[in-house]
Amino acid sequence: MALQPFTVHRGVAAPLLRINVDTDAIIPSREMKRVSKQGLAAGLFAIWRYTEPGGREPDLNFVLNKPQYRNASILLSGANFGCGSSREHAVWALNEFGIRAIIAPSFGRIFYHNCTRNGILPIELEAAVVHYLAEAIQAAPQQNKLLVDLPNQQVSVAELKFSFTIEATPKRMLVEGLDPIAMTLEMTEQINAFELQHRQRMPWL
Amino acid sequence: MAKTLFEKLWQSHLVEQLDGDAALIYIDRILLHERTGSIALKSLAAADRQVRNPDEVFCVIDHIVDTLPGRGDETMMPSGKEFIQTTRSAAQSAGIHLFDIDHPKQGIVHVVSPEQGIVQPGSTLVCPDSHTCSQGALAALAWGIGSSEAEHALATKTLRINKPQSMRINFEGQLGTGVTAKDMILYLIAQYSAAGSAGTVIEFAGEAVRNLSIEGRLTLCNMAVEFSAFTGLIAADKKTIDYLGGRPYAPSGENWKQAVRYWQSLHSDAGAVFDREITIDCAAIEPMITWGNSPEHSCPITGTVPKIDSANKKSASMQRAQDYMGVKPGQKLAGLPIDGAFIGSCTNSRISDLRTAAEILRGRTVAANVRAICVPGSTPVKHQAEAEGLDKIFIQAGFEWRESGCSMCFYAGGESFGFQQRVATTTNRNFESRQGPQTRSHLASPATVAASALAGQLTDPRTTQKS
Numbered sequence: 182m183a184l185q186p187f188t189v190h191r192g193v194a195a196p197l198l199r200i201n202v203d204t205d206a207i208i209p210s211r212e213m214k215r216v217s218k219q220g221l222a223a224g225l226f227a228i229w230r231y232t233e234p235g236g237r238e239p240d241l242n243f244v245l246n247k248p249q250y251r252n253a254s255i256l257l258s259g260a261n262f263g264c265g266s267s268r269e270h271a272v273w274a275l276n277e278f279g280i281r282a283i284i285a286p287s288f289g290r291i292f293y294h295n296c297t298r299n300g301i302l303p304i305e306l307e308a309a310v311v312h313y314l315a316e317a318i319q320a321a322p323q324q325n326k327l328l329v330d331l332p333n334q335q336v337s338v339a340e341l342k343f344s345f346t347i348e349a350t351p352k353r354m355l356v357e358g359l360d361p362i363a364m365t366l367e368m369t370e371q372i373n374a375f376e377l378q379h380r381q382r383m384p385w386l
Numbered sequence: 387m388a389k390t391l392f393e394k395l396w397q398s399h400l401v402e403q404l405d406g407d408a409a410l411i412y413i414d415r416i417l418l419h420e421r422t423g424s425i426a427l428k429s430l431a432a433a434d435r436q437v438r439n440p441d442e443v444f445c446v447i448d449h450i451v452d453t454l455p456g457r458g459d460e461t462m463m464p465s466g467k468e469f470i471q472t473t474r475s476a477a478q479s480a481g482i483h484l485f486d487i488d489h490p491k492q493g494i495v496h497v498v499s500p501e502q503g504i505v506q507p508g509s510t511l512v513c514p515d516s517h518t519c520s521q522g523a524l525a526a527l528a529w530g531i532g533s534s535e536a537e538h539a540l541a542t543k544t545l546r547i548n549k550p551q552s553m554r555i556n557f558e559g560q561l562g563t564g565v566t567a568k569d570m571i572l573y574l575i576a577q578y579s580a581a582g583s584a585g586t587v588i589e590f591a592g593e594a595v596r597n598l599s600i601e602g603r604l605t606l607c608n609m610a611v612e613f614s615a616f617t618g619l620i621a622a623d624k625k626t627i628d629y630l631g632g633r634p635y636a637p638s639g640e641n642w643k644q645a646v647r648y649w650q651s652l653h654s655d656a657g658a659v660f661d662r663e664i665t666i667d668c669a670a671i672e673p674m675i676t677w678g679n680s681p682e683h684s685c686p687i688t689g690t691v692p693k694i695d696s697a698n699k700k701s702a703s704m705q706r707a708q709d710y711m712g713v714k715p716g717q718k719l720a721g722l723p724i725d726g727a728f729i730g731s732c733t734n735s736r737i738s739d740l741r742t743a744a745e746i747l748r749g750r751t752v753a754a755n756v757r758a759i760c761v762p763g764s765t766p767v768k769h770q771a772e773a774e775g776l777d778k779i780f781i782q783a784g785f786e787w788r789e790s791g792c793s794m795c796f797y798a799g800g801e802s803f804g805f806q807q808r809v810a811t812t813t814n815r816n817f818e819s820r821q822g823p824q825t826r827s828h829l830a831s832p833a834t835v836a837a838s839a840l841a842g843q844l845t846d847p848r849t850t851q852k853s
Binding site for chain 2: 198199200201203205206209210211213214215216217218228234235259260261264265266267268269272287289290291294295298299308348349350353361362365366368369371372375376379382383384385386
C-alpha cells in the first residue's frame with residue numbers, strides 16, 4: 182500500500198501559534214468513534230473549533246473557521262506540536278481535513294513519525310521564522326500561499342525563502358510514498374538470521 | 387569502550403544499519419490495547435499480512451472498558467463496544483495473548499506488563515501507547531509508537547528508527563518526607579519544560595533513583611514522554627531482579643540464572659558518555675502540583691500560581707492556561723477548593739500508590755462536596771488491595787472503589803468529572819478537556835490527592851497527620 186507521496190505543495194497556511202498543542206486537542210478521544218482511519222475530520226480540533234463540547238457550531242474565533250484561512254492545507258504552530266497521546270487518529274484527522282504540511286519549531290516524536298507514515302510533512306523551523314511566515318501571509322492568506330518544496334527542503338512565500346532540515350529516511354519515504362512494511366518484509370531473511378542468533382544469546386526471552 | 391545502557395540495548399537489537407540514518411531494530415515484545423491496537427490489527431488483516439510471532443504479542447482491554455462493577459462489553463463511551471469486540475475478535479484470529487475484561491491478569495497495559503514479567507531487562511518492547519516509556523524502569527528499551535508502526539512491528543518483528551540521542555538525569559541526594567517519584571518528574575519538567583528532552587533516551591540515575599522502589603521507578607519513567615523523551619530507562623539492580631523473580635512470564639530454572647547474569651551487566655559503564663547530562667538536587671524538591679494545562683505548569687504545593695511576565699515567550703500559553711484553570715497569578719495553590727479526586731492511571735495505580743493513599747485516608751472521610759474515585763491499575767492490584775483491607779479504607783473514607791482500567795484519566799465521551807470541575811488527580815496529563823469538557827485537572831502524587839480529598843482543597847500531604 183503505497184502512501185500519498187509528498188514533493189511540492191502550494192497552499193493556504195493557517196497560524197495556530199500555540200505551544201504544546203497536544204493530540205488530545207488535535208482530536209479529542211470522544212471524537213474517535215469507530216475502529217477506522219476515516220470519519221475523523223469533523224472531530225479535528227473539536228474543543229477549539231466548536232462553540233459547545235460535542236457540538237458542531239463553528240467558533241468563529243478559531244483560525245480554521247475564519248474565511249481568510251478557508252481551505253488551509255498548511256499549519257503554522259508552536260513548539261512541541263503533537264505532544265501527548267500516541268493516537269495516530271490525530272494525523273488521520275489532519276489528513277482527511279486536507280492538511281499536507283505542519284511547520285513548527287519542534288514536534289512530539291510519535292506524532293512526527295505518524296505524519297511521515299501518512300504523507301504529511303512535518304517541518305521544523307525556529308519559532309521566529311514561523312512567526313515571520315505567519316506575518317508574511319496574514320494580509321491576504323488566500324493569495325499569499327506558501328510553497329513547500331520537500332526535494333529542495335525549502336519553504337517560500339513571495340520573495341521570502343527558508344531552508345529546513347529533515348533526515349534522509351523520512352524524506353525519502355515521503356517523496357517516494359514508500360510502504361515501509363513492504364520494504365522490511367523484503368528483508369525477512371536477515372530478520373530470520375538475526376532472530377536465530379538473538380534467541381541463542383538470550384534463550385530466556 | 388565504555389557504553390551507556392542505551393547503547394547496550396541498541397547494539398543487542400540492531401538487525402541492520404539501513405541506508406542513511408535509520409536502523410532496523412529487533413522488537414522482543416509487542417503490547418496492544420483496544421483503543422489503538424484494534425485499528426493496527428484490523429489494518430494488518432485488511433492488508434492480508436500476518437502477525438509474525440503471535441506468542442510474543444500481548445493485548446489488554448483497558449482504555450474504553452468501564453470500571454464499574456458488573457461491567458461488560460457495553461460501555462458508557464458511545465461506540466466503546468465496537469473497540470472492545472473488534473479487538474477481541476482480531477486478537478483471537480491473530481492468535482496473540484489476550485487479557486480480556488474478565489481475565490484475572492486484566493489491567494492497564496503498563497501495570498500488567500511488569501506485574502506479569504512480560505517486560506524484562508535487556509529486551510525491546512513497543513506498544514501503540516505513549517506511556518510505554520514507563521517500562522524502561524526495568525532496564526528495557528520500551529517506547530510508544532503509532533498504529534502504523536505497530537502494524538510494522540507486528541508484521542516484521544522490527545522497526546525502522548533513527549537512533550535517538552542519549553541523556554542522563556542524575557537525581558542526587560535524598561527525597562524529603564512526603565516527596566515521591568511523581569514529584570521528581572513534575573519538578574524536572576517544570577525546570578526544563580515539556581519539550582526539554584527533545585526526543586532523547588533518558589537514563590534516570592543517581593542516589594534517589596536507586597532508592598526508589600520498582601513501582602516508584604515505573605512512575606518516574608511513565609512521564610518521560612511528558613518531557614518529550616523518546617523513552618526513559620533505569621539500570622537493572624538487585625531490586626529489578628528481586629521484583630521479577632517468580633512472575634508468570636519471567637524466566638525460570640536454568641534460564642533464570644542465565645538471564646540474571648546478563649541483567650547484572652545492564653547499567654551504563656563508568657565513563658560512558660551521554661549527549662547531554664543534567665543533575666538535580668533532590669533536597670530542592672517538594673510535593674508538586676500543576677496549576678495549568680501542560681505538565682510543565684507545576685510548582686510546589688506550598689507555592690503560588692506564577693505571575694506572567696509579558697516578555698516571557700510563554701506568556702500567551704500561561705495566560706491561556708490560567709484562564710482555563712480559573713486561577714490567578716499570585717494565588718496560593720494549597721487551599722484551592724476541589725470538586726473531585728482521582729487515584730488511578732498507569733502513573734499511580736499500583737499497590738504501593740494505593741497503600742500510600744490508604745495510610746492517609748484510614749479512619750477519615752473525604753470532604754462532603756468531593757467526588758472521590760480510586761481505580762486500581764490491574765485486577766491483581768485490586769485483589770491484593772482487597773486482601774490487605776485497603777478497599778474498606780477507601781470505601782469508608784467515601785471513595786468509589788472500581789474495577790481496573792484507564793478510567794477517567796481521559797474523557798472518551800463516557801464518564802467525566804464535569805464542566806469546570808476542579809480535580810486533584812494522580813494521572814499524567816492536565817491538558818485542556820483531557821478529563822472532560824472544561825474539566826480542570828491538577829496533577830499530583832497519590833499522597834497529595836488523598837490529603838486534598840480529605841480537606842476538600844489542594845493540600846500539602848505533609849500537613850496531614852498520619853492516622
